[in-house]
Amino acid sequence: MNPTVETADAPSEYRVAKILGVAKLLKGSVGSAVAVHEALHAGLPRRALFRAIPAGIPVPRLLPVFGISIRTFMRLKTDPGKLLDAEQSGRVWQFAELFAKAEDVFRSRARAVDWMLEPAMALENRRPIDLLTTPVGAQLVDDVIERMRHGVYQ
Structure with a gap:
């Protein structure tokens, strides 16, 4: 797969890696889910966490998504070059x-932020961001996004 081309159905690994500022970590293996797995397992640089936070979503709303407390978040800010652990890396990648x-x-981007923060009927009036704290909730959000991508609204 050409790393600069995204499918019409989903953002490529390359795009997500660029958003997080870690494209170089994939060492030319962009498009390979195994390469992404290996990078996440080794740990993303802490700066990826800060790059994943879109303007408009309050940091306290995102910390449960990343599985970290405010104290941990503040500690991570002190040295953004160090690595996140594998679980944190996976959560940051999944959110991005x-x-x-x-x-x-x-x-x-602004409409995506609004959607993440507003109750969604397709999610039983839960906010998408609040469901991203578990794998099942993240899958529910992904399913709704995919349905919207294909024109199926609830």
Whole structure:
């Protein structure tokens, strides 16, 4: 797969890696889910966490998504070059990927932010951001985004 080309259906690994500022970590293996897994397992640089936070979403709303407390967040800010652990890296990647998909569907970062923060009927009036704290909730959000991408609204 050409790393500069994204499919119409989903943001490429390359795009998510660029959002997080870690494209170089994939060492030319962009498009390979195994390369992404290995990078996440080794740990992303802490700066990826800060790059994943879109303007308009309050940091306290995102910390549960990343599985970290405010104290840990403040500690991570002190040395953004160090690595996140594998679990934190996976959560940051997952959020960046889902947010990129929402941005694609809404064709606007601001509208994607609004959607993440507002109750969604398709999610039983839960806010998408609040469901991103578990794998099942993240899958629910991804499913709704995919349905919207294909024109199926609830």
